Amino acid sequence: MSALEVPVTRAGLSPLAWLDDVEQQRRDAGLRRSLRTRPPGAGGVDLASNDYLGLAQHPDVIDGAVAALRTWGAGSTGSRLVTGNTELHEAFEKALAEFVGAESGLVFSSGYTANIGAVVSLSGPGSLLVSDALTHASLVDACRLSRARVVVTPHRDVAAVEAALAGRDEERAVVVTDSVFSADGVLAPLPALHDVCRRHGALLIVDEAHGLGVRGAGGRGLLHEVGLAGAPDVVMTTTMSKALGSQGGVVLGPAAVRDHLIDAARPFIFDTGLAPAAVGAAWAALNVLIAExxxxxxxxxxxxxxxxxxxxxxxxxxxxxxxxxxxxxxxxxxxxxxxxxxxxxxxxxxxxxxxxxxxxxxxxxxxxxxxxxxxxxxxxxxxxxxxxx
Incomplete structure (x- = not known):
């Protein structure tokens, strides 16, 4: 058989023939998705993007990206443990950590990989993960990859979280939640969740993707707003692709967490470092937010x-x-x-x-x-x- 011929299964069909049926089912249910190409300078009013602060096209942000591009080049050239760690990455981490009130930060290539890196590395076999039913897909996938025992609790149900923690046999436990849930924009009950976590010796991981730049004094996030910024038993994750108008993700929290992730987080260890232009843009956007x-x-x-x-x-x-x-x-x-x-x-x-x-x-x-x-x-x-x- 030529390499270009369609392979067949024992039933005489292509091994991808099932995709036709799945696509038709999606069409029948009104769930077929398609890409919509956006041309440069697209007209009209945009109420669909996550550019909450209107900074993706801000001249200072663009200048920040260009300056980083000219200084460091188009790509980071490798994982951050090899050649991809620049002075720019570390300076931005410190600036963002100071802004949100965390001890330290660690930049990942996306918010998705930041969540996977944090959740998987801070849980693992022999631990318990408690996740809100409506957490972002990246947190759902992180729970699946963790090999921890996972309990999914009803949306914003603090009593269910406490029951899961109280009934555990595992020594270590982690509770994960969005601060602002992406589909409906409602807030997580962070003070109550933190009280429960502290009573039961659990770590709280909060995804501030939709909180940073919107909630808290000057956009410092919901954790800062409710007085939990810098708490020793709280880890914050966020993305630079929404309020900061750029790309990438960050894990913020105690310095010991940063040190551990550098050693243990596979999305950090094995992924190419975030392109310097994205870091430069995010830092410039942060400076705009601080000034405005x-x-x-x-x-x-x-x-x-x-x-x-x-x-x-x-x-x-x-x-x-x-x-x-x-x-x-x-x-x-x-x-x-x-x-x-x-x-x-x-x-x-x-x-x-x-x-x-x-x-x-x-x-x-x-x-x-x-x-x-x-x-x-x-x-x-x-x-x-x-x-x-």
Whole structure:
């Protein structure tokens, strides 16, 4: 058989023939996904991206990336344990740790790998992991990879977390949660979770991907807001791809955690270090946020305005405004209608959200102008009136 011929199984079919059936099932359920190419300088109003502070196109942020590119080159050239660790990486880690109130930080190539590195390295066989049912996919995958015993508790259910910790046989336990849940933008009950963890000797790992730049004084995050920044039994993870307008992830916490991750976190040890341009951009964005703390306040103000326009019953607590419409086809149609009128919005369907809760996911930017907000108000009012009939 030629290498270009289609292989067959014992049943006489290609081993990938099953993909046709799966794709058709997804189409029938309204769950088929497709890429939407964004051209440079795309027009319209963007309420779909995670560029919460409007810094991805900020001239200082672009200049920060260019300066790092010219100084350090296009790539980091290797893992950070070999040649990929630059003075820029370490200086940014220290600056971000100081900003959020942590003792130290460690940069990873993405928020996804930061979560996997932190959770897997700080748990492992013979330990217990307790995870909120609606944590981000990266935390879910980290739990699966950890080889720890995993207990998934109902969403924001502190009593269930305490029951899991109280009933454990394992010596070590870790509780993982988002600070701001990405699909609906609600906050985790961090003070209550921390109290439970402390009573039962458990570590608390909090993903601040949607909290950094939005919650807390000057955007320092929800942990800082509730007084848990720098706590010795709390580890924070976050991404530089949202409020900081760049790319990459960071684990922040006690210095002993940083030292351990350098020795034990496989996504850190074996992955190429984050490109210097991304680090330079993130650092520049952090400096903009420090100089302009109004950006964090503007995010929440814009979110409250949009929630009112969309008749969302609960005031938003983050940059996310979740408008539940029910079935996938309804949400898809509403998103398409918005796009046709110059408004780009997010559309979340199962399995990202539970069945029957497909929704428009609106994300605001601090830099939205009065004209952009006026267009969003007009389009959303008309589209949602039709979608909710």
């Amino acid at each position: 703390p109004w950006r964090a306040e503007a995010v929440l103000a814009h979110a409250q305005t949009l929630a009112s326009v969309c008749d969302v019953p609960t005031p938003p607590e983050s940059a996310v405004v979740s408008v539940i419409l029910g079935e996938p086809e309804v949400a898809l149609g509403a998103a398409a209608d918005c796009l046709d009128r110059g408004l780009r919005v997010g559309c979340f369907r199962p399995p990202t959200v539970p069945a029957g809760t497909s929704r428009l996911r609106l994300t605001v930017r601090a830099s939205l102008s009065g004209d952009e907000m006026a267009l969003a108000r007009e389009v959303l009012t008309d589209v949602l009136q039709h979608a909710r009939r």
